[in-house]
Amino acid sequence: MYNPLCKGFYIELKNVLPGTKRVLPGTKNGSSNGSCMVLHSTFFPRLDGRYDGPGESREKVLEFGFDYCYWSVSPEEPHYASQEEVFQDLGVMVLAGASEGYNVCLFAYGQTGTGKTYTMMGTLDSMGLTPRILYYLLFFTCSFLEIYNERVRDLLRGREQKKKPSLRVREHPEKGPYVQDLSQHVVSDYKQAVDLLEEGIANRITAATHIHDASSRSHAIFTIQYTQAILEDNLPSEIVSKINLVDLAGSERADPHYCRDRLTEGSNINKSLVTLGIVISALAQNSQMSSSCQSINSVASEGEGSSVASHTSCLSGGGGGGGRRHCFIPYRDSVLTWLLKDSLGGNAKTIMIATVSPSSSSYNETLSTLRYAAHARNIVNKPRVNEDASVRLIRELREEIDRLKSTLLSFQMNPGPSLSDQGDGSLSDIVLQNELKVE
Numbered sequence: 392m393y394n395p396l397c398k399g400f401y402i403e404l405k406n407v408l409p410g411t412k413r414v415l416p417g418t419k420n421g422s423s424n425g426s427c428m429v430l431h432s433t434f435f436p437r438l439d440g441r442y443d444g445p446g447e448s449r450e451k452v453l454e455f456g457f458d459y460c461y462w463s464v465s466p467e468e469p470h471y472a473s474q475e476e477v478f479q480d481l482g483v484m485v486l487a488g489a490s491e492g493y494n495v496c497l498f499a500y501g502q503t504g505t506g507k508t509y510t511m512m513g514t515l516d517s518m519g520l521t522p523r524i525l526y527y528l529l530f531f532t533c534s535f536l537e538i539y540n541e542r543v544r545d546l547l548r549g550r551e552q553k554k555k556p557s558l559r560v561r562e563h564p565e566k567g568p569y570v571q572d573l574s575q576h577v578v579s580d581y582k583q584a585v586d587l588l589e590e591g592i593a594n595r596i597t598a599a600t601h602i603h604d605a606s607s608r609s610h611a612i613f614t615i616q617y618t619q620a621i622l623e624d625n626l627p628s629e630i631v632s633k634i635n636l637v638d639l640a641g642s643e644r645a646d647p648h649y650c651r652d653r654l655t656e657g658s659n660i661n662k663s664l665v666t667l668g669i670v671i672s673a674l675a676q677n678s679q680m681s682s683s684c685q686s687i688n689s690v691a692s693e694g695e696g697s698s699v700a701s702h703t704s705c706l707s708g709g710g711g712g713g714g715r716r717h718c719f720i721p722y723r724d725s726v727l728t729w730l731l732k733d734s735l736g737g738n739a740k741t742i743m744i745a746t747v748s749p750s751s752s753s754y755n756e757t758l759s760t761l762r763y764a765a766h767a768r769n770i771v772n773k774p775r776v777n778e779d780a781s782v783r784l785i786r787e788l789r790e791e792i793d794r795l796k797s798t799l800l801s802f803q804m805n806p807g808p809s810l811s812d813q814g815d816g817s818l819s820d821i822v823l824q825n826e827l828k829v830e
């Protein structure tokens with residue numbers, strides 16, 4: 392779409408209509424419902440240290456593939472995407488994942504002033520994704536925190552919080568990283584949920600920057616713990632899903648004219664976003680390495696008649712593995728990446744929203760955001776349904792009993808000479824031995 396205000400740079404969205412298969416850059420198998428963002432920019436190449444005249448300009452086209460692209464500059468435009476449209480695509484995906492028992496994370500990343508808070512929270516007239524998602528959930532617990540200058544603050548503790556020191560992040564061996572003493576709130580209706588959300592937003596630290604007079608200076612994480620009672624194999628059970636809705640602070644260039652506080656904030660914001668970028672790149676690299684190893688192994692195993700697909704040749708890198716190793720993921724280098732450890736490359740279905748500006752002055756930031764998002768697209772997470780541990784144990788024991796019953800049946804149908812080799816040879820002895828193994 393051509394933006395007449397921008398000289399030398401414009402963004403074009405190409406939507407691939409449902410049903411038309413096309414392989415987009417950055418998508419693995421082609422997508423039947425993908426979108427493409429194309430950056431057109433006119434460059435005047437520098438020769439001998441001088442810019443050439445406009446006559447020698449050339450257009451550089453950069454194409455990035457994503458699952459969805461939205462244009463929301465002006466409601467009058469034919470391709471304008473409303474908050475409702477974004478919710479129908481992304482918010483519904485979050486709700487579907489949570490209702491199936493998966494952990495879900497939705498986060499917005501982008502240059503300051505490009506609409507992250509607008510997309511995640513919205514305004515009074517135009518609700519964003521978080522309140523729309525809350526509308527469809529009943530009975531859950533939630534918490535709301537911000538990470539400001541690498542310190543965690545509880546956004547739902549009102550005045551009490553101001554007197555308290557920042558909260559500590561700790562790591563549980565099974566549940567992963569968590570914030571100690573973060574207040575948890577039980578919610579039973581939509582009004583209660585929205586009140587908590589508004590209270591948290593009001594407590595968030597904002598300040599004026601060059602681009603945005605109410606810029607969020609912290610990363611905000613609204614977490615919903617959604618528990619569903621279900622009947623599985625005729626047993627009452629629970630599945631618990633964690634939904635992380637994250638509004639990141641905006642990335643921006645440091646300006647020496649800012650006061651000291653603004654510069655410290657900016658450098659902490661940039662530091663955690665740089666760490667997020669490193670984590671995303673390392674995860675993307677590992678995911679690509681694993682998938683290429685899997686395809687090499689599966690080709691090799693086809694030839695050898697083996698079905699074993701191994702990651703170990705990648706992990707060890709030794710003995711002819713080409714010396715390639717899985718990258719170390721520096722989650723703990725920033726509080727943000729530590730807290731989002733599970734959402735980034737772990738047990739969660741994660742959606743990243745990259746927000747960009749159509750202004751020519753933002754070309755570099757736009758390009759960097761699109762590259763960031765394209766990297767993130769390569770990460771392969773391993774989400775699994777959060778099954779109740781006791782129900783899982785009962786299911787596994789039932790499966791074991793079924794296996795033993797069929798072993799017993801096959802012995803009864805076909806008593807062989809091997810019977811006399813085991814104990815006194817009675818069927819009950821064999822079954823008893825197997826039951827003891829299960830215990």
Ligand SMILES: Nc1ncnc2c1ncn2[C@@H]1O[C@H](COP(=O)(O)OP(=O)(O)OP(=O)(O)O)[C@@H](O)[C@H]1O
Nearest residue numbers: 463502503504505506507508509603606607640641
């Ligand atoms: N699609 C949109 N339609 C209408 N207004 C928008 C849209 N996107 C952003 N805005 C408005 O632009 C301003 C900046 O947006 P927003 O606060 O969401 O940016 P941000 O990316 O969160 O910035 P920061 O990182 O500095 O916090 C706000 O006043 C917001 O309401």
